[in-house]
Amino acid sequence: MQGSRLAFGPFVLDASQGTLLRDDAPVALGHRGLKLLTALAGRPGEILGKAELMDAAWPGTAVEEGNLTVQIAQLRKLLGPAADGGDWIVTVPRVGYRFTGAVEPLGAAARKPVLAPGKPSIAVLPFVNLSNDPEQEAFTDGLTEDLITDLSKISGLFVIARNSAFAYKGKPMDVRGIAQDLGVRYLLEGSARRAAGRVRINAQLVDAVSADHLWAERFDRGLEDIFAVQDEVTGKIVEALLGRLRALPPRHRPRNPDAYDLCMRARRLIDDSPQSAREANLMLMRAVALDPDYAEPYRWMAMNRWMGWIHSGGPTESDRGAALELARKAVALAPDDAGCRWALAYLLTYERDFDEADAQFAKAVALDPNEPDTWAVLSDVAVLAGRVGEGLEHIRKAFRLNPFPASWYYLTLGQAQYAAGDYEAAVETLRRDETYRTSSRRFLAASLAQLGRLEEARAEVELFLVGNPHFTIGHWVAMEPFRDAATLEHFLDGFRKAGLPA
Numbered sequence: 001m002q003g004s005r006l007a008f009g010p011f012v013l014d015a016s017q018g019t020l021l022r023d024d025a026p027v028a029l030g031h032r033g034l035k036l037l038t039a040l041a042g043r044p045g046e047i048l049g050k051a052e053l054m055d056a057a058w059p060g061t062a063v064e065e066g067n068l069t070v071q072i073a074q075l076r077k078l079l080g081p082a083a084d085g086g087d088w089i090v091t092v093p094r095v096g097y098r099f100t101g102a103v104e105p106l107g108a109a110a111r112k113p114v115l116a117p118g119k120p121s122i123a124v125l126p127f128v129n130l131s132n133d134p135e136q137e138a139f140t141d142g143l144t145e146d147l148i149t150d151l152s153k154i155s156g157l158f159v160i161a162r163n164s165a166f167a168y169k170g171k172p173m174d175v176r177g178i179a180q181d182l183g184v185r186y187l188l189e190g191s192a193r194r195a196a197g198r199v200r201i202n203a204q205l206v207d208a209v210s211a212d213h214l215w216a217e218r219f220d221r222g223l224e225d226i227f228a229v230q231d232e233v234t235g236k237i238v239e240a241l242l243g244r245l246r247a248l249p250p251r252h253r254p255r256n257p258d259a260y261d262l263c264m265r266a267r268r269l270i271d272d273s274p275q276s277a278r279e280a281n282l283m284l285m286r287a288v289a290l291d292p293d294y295a296e297p298y299r300w301m302a303m304n305r306w307m308g309w310i311h312s313g314g315p316t317e318s319d320r321g322a323a324l325e326l327a328r329k330a331v332a333l334a335p336d337d338a339g340c341r342w343a344l345a346y347l348l349t350y351e352r353d354f355d356e357a358d359a360q361f362a363k364a365v366a367l368d369p370n371e372p373d374t375w376a377v378l379s380d381v382a383v384l385a386g387r388v389g390e391g392l393e394h395i396r397k398a399f400r401l402n403p404f405p406a407s408w409y410y411l412t413l414g415q416a417q418y419a420a421g422d423y424e425a426a427v428e429t430l431r432r433d434e435t436y437r438t439s440s441r442r443f444l445a446a447s448l449a450q451l452g453r454l455e456e457a458r459a460e461v462e463l464f465l466v467g468n469p470h471f472t473i474g475h476w477v478a479m480e481p482f483r484d485a486a487t488l489e490h491f492l493d494g495f496r497k498a499g500l501p502a
Contacts, residue, residue, distance in 0.1 A: 005106035006041050009083060012106065013041055020078075027078055029431065032057040032071050040089060040099035049096040067466070072097060074459065117400075120241040121184035123160035124148045126169040127201075130193040140192045141166075142264035143201070143230065147188065150234040150251060152370035153338070156242055159370040160184055161402035179208030182403055186214070188237060197223050203233050205240055215240045227253045252295050252334035259291035263300065270304055277304055295334035299343050302326035306347055323347055331360075338368030346377045349481050357381070372402035379412050383419045386484025391416045411440045414447070418494065419487060423447040442471070446494025457498040464500075472501050 006013045012021045015038040020027040029037065039056040040048060054068050072089060079088045088101050124147050129140040145162050152159040160182050168178055175187050190203035204216035215236055219229045231251075254260045266280035266287070281304050287297040306323035327344040334340050345360035361381070364374045375398035382391035395413045399405065410429055417426035430444040441464035448457035465471060473495050482488040496502075 006038075007104045007106050008041060008044075008088070008101040011079070013037060029075075029078060031431070032067075033075050033078070036068075036071055037075060040097060041101070041103050044099045044101060044103045047092050047096055047098045053096060067463075070459075070463075117158045117183070119156060119158055120186065121158035121160075122151060122186040122188060122205075122237070122241065123165050123178070123182050123184045124151065125173065125178070125187055125189045126166050127189075127203075128191040130191050130200075131195060133195075136192075136194050138261055138264040138268065139194055141268070142260065143192055143226075145264070146227075146230050147233060149339075149368075150230060151237060153368045154234075154238055154242075155369070157238070157370070158184070159401070161370075161372045161405070163406055164402050164404040167404040175206050175208045175211065183400070185209055186241065194223065199223050199226055199229070201229055201233070205237055223257060226257070227251075252337055254291050254294040254296070256291040256294070259287040259294050259297070262287040262290070263294070263296045266297070267300055270300060270307075277307070280304060293333055295330045295337060295340055298326045298330035298333065299337075299340045302330065302347065303343055306350075320347075320351075324351060336367060338364045338371045338374060341367060342371065342374040342377060346381075349381050350479075352481055354481075354483065370401055372398040372405065375401070376405070376409050376412055379416055381481075383416050384480060384482045384484070384487065386487045388416060388419045388487070392420060411443070414440060415443050418443055418447050418450075419490065421450075423450045427451070439468075442476075442495065442498075442500060445498035445500065446491065449497035449499075450494050454497070461499050474502060 005015075010023045011027075012024075013034075014020075015034065020029040020034070020037070035057040036053055039053060050065060050068060054063060054065070057068070057071065072091075076087055076089055082088050082101055086100065088099060090098050090100055092098055124144055127140045127144045129137050131140075144165070148159060148162050148165065151157060152161075164182060173189060175189075179185060179187060185208055187206045187208055188203060189206065190201060192202075193200045199219075199221060201219040202216075203219075205214045206212070207214055217233075217236065219232070221229055254263075262283045266283035269276040269280035269283075281301060284297040284301045284304070287294065288301075291297075302323045305319045305326065324344075324347050327340070327347050330337070330340040331344050341360050341364035345357045345364060348354075348357035348360060351357075361374070361378055364371065365378075368374070375394045379391040379395035379398065382388070382394055395409065395416055398409060399413070402409070410432055414426045414430040417423075417429060426447040427444060430440045430447065441460045445457045445460035445464060448454075448460060473492065476495075477488065477492070
């Protein structure tokens with residue numbers, strides 16, 4: 001039963017969407033609470049041990065039992081009494097907890113289709129790895145990512161981002177359903193096999209409305225020709241969609257295929273955890289040693305250093321300086337790469353070099369208007385500069401290009417909603433399963449405080465400080481690149497009301 005939509009009493013729990021409804025009205029249920037309620041309601045009447053529940057809510061993390069007690073208490077308060085006047089969740093002393101209600105499984109909720117834009121729109125689905133070697137998965141994923149990057153630079157096309165395309169990796173390919181989910185008309189799908197110094201690629205372009213195959217081709221080339229094949233595939237797609245073959249924008253290519261593989265593998269590790277980020281950094285350093293003129297590893301080393309995961313104590317001043325130097329190196333090597341440009345621009349913003357940062361952002365957008373990460377980080381920059389309406393517009397554009405984004409998109413949206421004074425929307429966003437994590441709780445607490453829900457705000461502050469014991473408002477202000485005093489004071493007002501330490 002676990003993982004389906006579950007109905008009990010006046011509630012409907014949808015774990016896949018991260019929502020709990022009471023009489024069709026949303027209940028503000030946090031990420032941990034959602035995980036615990038899903039585990040308990042998924043096995044009604046059974047006793048679930050404390051260790052099992054802690055693993056469900058904090059997978060792979062060592063936490064104190066008191067955190068579980070706090071979350072269960074909050075769950076009981078949110079659910080209120082059951083029909084018989086008792087608790088939905090009862091304590092089994094020294095063992096765990098049991099869900100007492102009658103639970104009815106429901107069918108999956110239909111996802112609302114997204115309207116396609118008014119120009120040719122395409123998603124590149126993850127290419128299938130046909131090699132017997134699972135190590136080739138990174139190569140196949142890299143091929144998909146490069147095609148997305150190449151197509152997104154073409155003016156006149158609307159291209160769905162990597163995160164959203166990869167949401168369908170390993171799943172059955174229902175072209176009409178996927179196109180409706182993503183709001184596009186065309187899909188590129190294919191497969192790749194790499195062995196003995198050669199690569200075989202099959203690719204086909206499908207019109208999801210008519211189910212017609214607009215173009216299909218098979219390539220069997222030496223591995224050294226892989227980037228020429230990518231250019232050819234991109235050119236054929238552009239010709240099919242826009243009616244003429246265009247000269248493709250320049251792309252900085254690696255000279256060493258092993259450096260390319262290492263970079264692709266490292267990119268998959270950077271956001272997972274501090275340990276995997278450190279592993280990724282070693283891979284990126286090796287890629288640089290193999291191909292010193294390849295820009296991509298410099299870009300990702302810069303972001304890795306800037307996030308402060310190379311050292312367990314977080315980023316130092318030397319980390320920040322090294323990150324900026326690496327980002328400048330990436331742009332010097334690949335001046336036509338939008339990803340390298342926005343990474344440098346973001347780092348420059350946090351160095352308060354606003355004029356150069358704005359210029360770099362403008363170049364990034366000109367090079368690739370379909371890059372959603374650019375729009376997402378521009379939202380953060382605009383909000384801190386007091387241009388809140390512009391920030392909301394940017395993050396909405398990022399979501400349209402990337403409907404299944406990384407969790408930090410939701411944090412950025414919630415921050416913009418708070419800045420706009422839309423506290424209810426901010427609470428809803430920041431409590432979504434996709435974003436409800438330690439770093440978002442400060443904005444969630446501020447939003448709750450502005451709504452007068454001080455008890456909930458205090459609970460979020462308590463949980464936030466467990467993961468960020470050294471946080472102070474003063475240090476946060478020193479770090480964040482605000483350009484607008486009124487916007488800064490608005491955030492400070494919410495933080496103070498919530499009870500965050502000065």
